[in-house]
Each structure stands twice: as structure tokens, then as C-alpha cells.
Amino acid sequence: MAILRPFVDRVVDLPALQNLAQLYPELDVASVEACLAFLRATADVQAALETHFARYGLSMGKFTLLMQLSQANEQGLTPSECAERSGVTRATITGLLDGLEKDELVERKPFPNDRRMLSVHLTEKGRSLMAKMLPDHFCRTTSLMAHLATDEKKTLIELLQKLQAGIPAMLLP
Numbered sequence: 001m002a003i004l005r006p007f008v009d010r011v012v013d014l015p016a017l018q019n020l021a022q023l024y025p026e027l028d029v030a031s032v033e034a035c036l037a038f039l040r041a042t043a044d045v046q047a048a049l050e051t052h053f054a055r056y057g058l059s060m061g062k063f064t065l066l067m068q069l070s071q072a073n074e075q076g077l078t079p080s081e082c083a084e085r086s087g088v089t090r091a092t093i094t095g096l097l098d099g100l101e102k103d104e105l106v107e108r109k110p111f112p113n114d115r116r117m118l119s120v121h122l123t124e125k126g127r128s129l130m131a132k133m134l135p136d137h138f139c140r141t142t143s144l145m146a147h148l149a150t151d152e153k154k155t156l157i158e159l160l161q162k163l164q165a166g167i168p169a170m171l172l173p
Contacts, residue, residue: 014029014033017032038163048144052137059096061092061096062096065106066105066122066129068082069120069121070126070127070130075119076121077119077120078119079093079118082097103125104125105122105126106126107120107121107123108120108121109121
């Protein structure tokens, strides 16, 4: 994401877009401007989140896993459940778990009913970190969204869902 912001800042020149629209009639200037504004905001929020998580020695991926585990029951989660819930590969989860285990925030244990499987659990240190971090995290998230009224937040969610519905157009061969 860090590389995205300079790209977006250079491209968002309105006169240049209008010139391109004369060459390419399929270019809808308003659509491109909206997309670039979205990408700029996404890059800025991503950078802010990375800074925030780094205060606690975490990345977005590690935080996501810790949140999943803090919501899990005493049985914990299997690595494959973590991967499925996160929408990433098992290899990615293995790397994140290795780092979290090294930091003593999680532990892998044999699964109660099948010792060939592993379950992942928060350690006391992991629970303590989350108890310390979450109030700060939720305050910062609230502050991030504070410039939007409640109805604007609902509208933003609806608009983002509509944006997600257009993603397949970018993925077509």
C-alpha cells in the first residue's frame, strides 16, 4: 500500500484525465476520480493502521489472528480455520503463527480429539496484550470515523458494498 499513494497522487490530475477522456471515450472521469479518491483514502488508512499496530509490535495480519483467537472458545482454532476466516493461505497463517508464537502471544497445542491436528490458543501474554491494546484500538477507530455522522457511516458501508460488487470487472481476463 505504501507504493500506492505516490501513484494515486500523480495520476489524479483532473486536466490530464479530461485530456485522456477525449482520446478514450470509455473513460468516465467521475469514475476514475472516485476510484483514485478511494485508493488514496485506502492507502492513508492502511499506513495509519500499520503505524498503530507497530506500537504494539504487530502487523495487520497478526492483529487479525489475535482477534480471531480472542473470540474463540477454549478449544482454540486450527490453523486451517484461521486461514479460512482470514481469507489467506495456510502458508501465510503458518508464518504469522510462527511470529506470534516466537513473541509468546500464542501457543499451538495438540487437538483434544485428534493429536495429529493442532489448535492455536492465546497465551496469558497474548490476552494481556489484547486487553491493553483493544481500548486504544477502539478509541482510534472511533476517532477515525468521527467526521462521519451515523447515517453517513451507514451510507459508506452501503457504498463500499456496491464498490465490492464491481470488483469482478477488474478480474475478468
